[in-house]
Amino acid sequence: MEGTMFDHLSDGDFRRIADVVGSHTGIRMPEAKRSMVEGRLRRRVHALGLGTVEDYCRYLFREGGIEAEFTHLIDVVTTNKTDFFREPEHFDFLRNEAVPALLGDPRRGSGGMLKVWSAAASCGAEAYTIAMVLSELSPRLRNFRFAVLGTDICTEVLEQAAAAVYPEEMMAPVPAELRRRYVMRARDPKRAEVRIVPELRHRVHFRRLNLIDASYPVDRDVDVVFCRNILIYFDRPTQRAVVERLCGHLRPGGFLLLGHSESMAGADLPLTQVAPTIFRRR
Numbered sequence: 001m002e003g004t005m006f007d008h009l010s011d012g013d014f015r016r017i018a019d020v021v022g023s024h025t026g027i028r029m030p031e032a033k034r035s036m037v038e039g040r041l042r043r044r045v046h047a048l049g050l051g052t053v054e055d056y057c058r059y060l061f062r063e064g065g066i067e068a069e070f071t072h073l074i075d076v077v078t079t080n081k082t083d084f085f086r087e088p089e090h091f092d093f094l095r096n097e098a099v100p101a102l103l104g105d106p107r108r109g110s111g112g113m114l115k116v117w118s119a120a121a122s123c124g125a126e127a128y129t130i131a132m133v134l135s136e137l138s139p140r141l142r143n144f145r146f147a148v149l150g151t152d153i154c155t156e157v158l159e160q161a162a163a164a165v166y167p168e169e170m171m172a173p174v175p176a177e178l179r180r181r182y183v184m185r186a187r188d189p190k191r192a193e194v195r196i197v198p199e200l201r202h203r204v205h206f207r208r209l210n211l212i213d214a215s216y217p218v219d220r221d222v223d224v225v226f227c228r229n230i231l232i233y234f235d236r237p238t239q240r241a242v243v244e245r246l247c248g249h250l251r252p253g254g255f256l257l258l259g260h261s262e263s264m265a266g267a268d269l270p271l272t273q274v275a276p277t278i279f280r281r282r
Helices: 011-025 031-048 053-060 065-077 089-103 125-140 155-163 176-182 236-247
Strands: 114-118 146-152 165-167 183-185 193-196 204-208 222-227 250-258 271-275 278-281
Touching: 011 031, 011 053, 011 065, 031 053, 031 065, 053 065, 065 155, 089 114, 089 125, 089 222, 089 250, 114 125, 125 146, 125 176, 125 204, 146 155, 155 204, 176 183, 222 236, 236 250
Parallel strands: 114 146, 114 222, 146 204, 222 250
Antiparallel strands: 165 193, 183 193, 250 278, 271 278
16 A cells, blocks of 8 residues: 555554654654654655565664664654744854953963854754854954854754855855855856855764763853754753753853753753853853
């Protein structure tokens, strides 16, 4: 019955997949996500040459199946919504408040690389937006150097991020002057694609990282962490544990930026709120 209306996840298989995803990533899969997961699984079923979602579940839950299929399963169930200059007030804060405060902080010193971490980088739009903002500051600040790290659990979006090729329509939020400086059009006019210029790509590096891991292979003197619109997928204890680990990688005086629907209110953490969804490491 390939491709028929009867090709659905059973209650039991949905719960088993939700348990696997939750235990490995901390991401909750409520019943409301079931139809989305089914639709995405059908694409994976087709890629594997299987017949139905039920066949896929047998494939997944065979001996060794979860280990072999895990990265693909995570790609299926994670949401990778991202835009350039999403929540633009955060980038205004980075430019106008965070960088001056950090460069003037005696605990940090005047030299050294400014390090920014995009902790849920998806396809890289946030990381490259950060790099654009910081590049614009470089001519005004003596000996200003920066590096941007983007991490995500999803290997497929990290490959796209490293390639830095995007549909032209994604550039709409990018100011025209920045598009001229940092974005190249495809040579073939029929391809409505653009690519981030090499000078910016060289400042941004990407790495796979699972935020619910007990430790992160990231420097412990990061100046700014963007962790936006990912905590909402975790339960409250996982949210707190993730932010506590992020704090361990922020230098004193560094900044943590969360998404506008996220809050750490009431959490006992070494953070002082300086603006809505913006915190500074004590």
